[in-house]
Amino acid sequence: MNTSTTVSDAIAFPRLTVNDLASLKPMGASCSFEDGETIFRVGDAELDLFVVESGAIEILNPSDGNRSVVTHGPGQFAGDIDLLTRRPPIVTAVAHGRTHLLRIPGARLREVLNKLPHLGEMMLIAVQERRRLLTETGAVGMKVVGPGKCRDTMLVREFLFKNFVPFTWYDSASGKGQELMAEWGCPQKSPVIEFGDGRRLINPGLRELAASAGVWRDCPQGPVDLAIIGAGPAGMAAAVYAASEGVSTVVLDRLGPGGQAGGSSKIENFMGFPSGLSGTELATRSVLQMLKFGAKMVAPVIVERIEPALVPEDGHLLHLDCGTELRARTVLIAAGVGWRKIEAEGADRFESAGIHYACTSVEAVLYDSQDVAVVGGGNSAGQAAMFLAECCRTRTVHLLIRGRLGPAMSDYLISRIRATPNILVHEGEAIVSVQGRWRPERVTLQSGQTLPLSAVFVFIGAEPGGAWLPKTIRRDKLGYILTGTDALQSGHWPLKYREPCPLETTVPGILAAGDIRAGSTKRVGFAVGDGSLAVTCVHKLTAIRS
Numbered sequence: 001m002n003t004s005t006t007v008s009d010a011i012a013f014p015r016l017t018v019n020d021l022a023s024l025k026p027m028g029a030s031c032s033f034e035d036g037e038t039i040f041r042v043g044d045a046e047l048d049l050f051v052v053e054s055g056a057i058e059i060l061n062p063s064d065g066n067r068s069v070v071t072h073g074p075g076q077f078a079g080d081i082d083l084l085t086r087r088p089p090i091v092t093a094v095a096h097g098r099t100h101l102l103r104i105p106g107a108r109l110r111e112v113l114n115k116l117p118h119l120g121e122m123m124l125i126a127v128q129e130r131r132r133l134l135t136e137t138g139a140v141g142m143k144v145v146g147p148g149k150c151r152d153t154m155l156v157r158e159f160l161f162k163n164f165v166p167f168t169w170y171d172s173a174s175g176k177g178q179e180l181m182a183e184w185g186c187p188q189k190s191p192v193i194e195f196g197d198g199r200r201l202i203n204p205g206l207r208e209l210a211a212s213a214g215v216w217r218d219c220p221q222g223p224v225d226l227a228i229i230g231a232g233p234a235g236m237a238a239a240v241y242a243a244s245e246g247v248s249t250v251v252l253d254r255l256g257p258g259g260q261a262g263g264s265s266k267i268e269n270f271m272g273f274p275s276g277l278s279g280t281e282l283a284t285r286s287v288l289q290m291l292k293f294g295a296k297m298v299a300p301v302i303v304e305r306i307e308p309a310l311v312p313e314d315g316h317l318l319h320l321d322c323g324t325e326l327r328a329r330t331v332l333i334a335a336g337v338g339w340r341k342i343e344a345e346g347a348d349r350f351e352s353a354g355i356h357y358a359c360t361s362v363e364a365v366l367y368d369s370q371d372v373a374v375v376g377g378g379n380s381a382g383q384a385a386m387f388l389a390e391c392c393r394t395r396t397v398h399l400l401i402r403g404r405l406g407p408a409m410s411d412y413l414i415s416r417i418r419a420t421p422n423i424l425v426h427e428g429e430a431i432v433s434v435q436g437r438w439r440p441e442r443v444t445l446q447s448g449q450t451l452p453l454s455a456v457f458v459f460i461g462a463e464p465g466g467a468w469l470p471k472t473i474r475r476d477k478l479g480y481i482l483t484g485t486d487a488l489q490s491g492h493w494p495l496k497y498r499e500p501c502p503l504e505t506t507v508p509g510i511l512a513a514g515d516i517r518a519g520s521t522k523r524v525g526f527a528v529g530d531g532s533l534a535v536t537c538v539h540k541l542t543a544i545r546s
């Protein structure tokens with residue numbers, strides 16, 4: 001981070017007024033530190049809000065040899081988005097000169113945001129901007145070393161990216177990767193992850209990694225008013241609305257926030273963002289918003305089974321893969337869909353190692369200027385092709401469409417693709433085999449043509465993976481969940497005294513929203529609308545129960 005420019009950056013480092021400080025004072029206590037004394041340290045369990053009354057706080061980056069990042073003077077505060085996520089800090093703070101601070105317990109931060117909205121808004125914007133600036137330095141948070149085209153390394157990178165844990169990845173084949181591995185005693189397995197405080201993990205399971213990174217705390221225990229399965233746009237929207245209206249809410253996701261939208265490099269059709277926003281931006285903002293209102297996010301956790309309540313007044317039981325059961329008065333299934341796998345000979349061998357079902361910087365960075373293919377004719381494929389073509393003008397992006405470019409893609413994307421010289425559109429084509437030794441080296445098309453390339457990004461339609469759902473939750477023949485009128489007309493709605501709410505499934509008290517719901521439009525905006533509508537249903541059901 002360039003200190004001289006960022007210190008003067010009023011957005012990231014605002015200065016609180018005397019009045020602001022006076023309104024914060026009753027929520028905290030004053031404390032003093034001597035010059036050089038540590039205020040908080042990377043990896044500390046709980047981060048409090050520190051506001052400088054006099055003296056200064058210097059922020060050091062342990063991942064970069066304790067380099068000074070910024071110094072907060074009187075009226076400024078320390079901390080970034082971890083203040084809200086309640087994760088351990090990724091930097092260390094020391095007093096610069098004798099320093100007097102106002103210390104507000106982290107657990108009271110929500111109160112600050114909600115009771116003092118003007119301050120809350122300023123802080124929320126500042127912490128996001130700080131994280132952005134810090135991440136831009138490329139030398140912050142943990143170090144991950146592992147082969148780029150290896151499933152375990154890919155999963156670790158995807159998990160950290162989805163949960164916005166800052167990290168720097170070094171390919172183990174690169175000079176820096178080899179240097180780090182040698183420094184760490186040449187571990188036999190990879191990926192190896194080193195935290196800012198020096199702790200190291202070798203090829204950990206996701207939950208172990210999540211616990212060490214502070215993303216995972218404990219297996220949730222109920223009861224809650226609303227349990228949401230899936231932290232994609234539908235689940236997150238429901239969580240924001242429900243929590244803001246006082247409904248105790250927990251969101252569960254197998255990987256982290258964002259869902260499919262989190263795999264989008266740029267969402268351009270979501271209202272309010274004329275120049276588009278990335279899936280990560282949408283996910284980060286939504287998480288901060290739901291945390292601000294008191295919803296709880298738990299990941300990585302898989303809901304393995306739902307045991308519906310025997311009588312509508314009872315709670316439903318969710319069986320979680322972390323070993324507990326969570327009872328919830330209302331359940332919202334916002335589990336989305338999964339991408340259909342490509343059926344080409346040899347493709348399985350390279351999944352996450354050259355064959356990808358998402359296209360974010362996590363995947364794209366692996367292929368420098370190499371030629372790649374995108375398969376699919378919808379908007380997701382179009383976006384991926386544009387992203388890959390724009391980020392490297394010297395590569396060729398082969399866009400392979402079984403039919404024609406057009407019917408399934410928005411006009412704005414079609415025109416851009418046609419105007420981009422390094423995208424080569426192959427209509428009426430499909431990949432029949434993928435060849436290569438350790439990674440894809442070439443593909444053969446059904447026309448017999450061979451294309452030399454390094455990766456294939458696949459977006460060929462989705463499938464609702466609802467095999468884990470109880471049979472009593474009725475689905476259409478494609479597997480999408482029936483709700484509202486469809487649930488009623490299926491003949492499987494069990495109650496005589498009332499009809500289902502618009503998003504209620506054939507099991508009273510269990511709702512479905514977003515892509516997994518029959519009849520929904522598979523778009524971010526629609527999923528968000530669906531998630532919000534679900535909350536109206538939650539209120540209605542609560543009123544019926546009482």
Ligand SMILES: Cc1cc2nc3c(=O)[nH]c(=O)nc-3n(C[C@H](O)[C@H](O)[C@H](O)COP(=O)(O)OP(=O)(O)OC[C@H]3O[C@@H](n4cnc5c(N)ncnc54)[C@H](O)[C@@H]3O)c2cc1C
Binds near residue numbers: 231334379
């Ligand atoms: C690459 C890409 C780009 C896209 N771009 C756009 C775009 O520009 N504009 C647009 O409008 N739409 C776009 N879409 C479509 C859009 O992202 C989806 O319509 C939207 O994300 C659906 O939201 P959802 O919440 O219903 O489900 P999802 O986003 O699919 O989220 C479901 C979540 O549920 C979790 N989950 C599933 N099962 C379980 C379980 N048993 N236990 C715990 N968690 C579980 C998953 O991990 C996932 O996070 C894009 C999709 C993709 C893949």
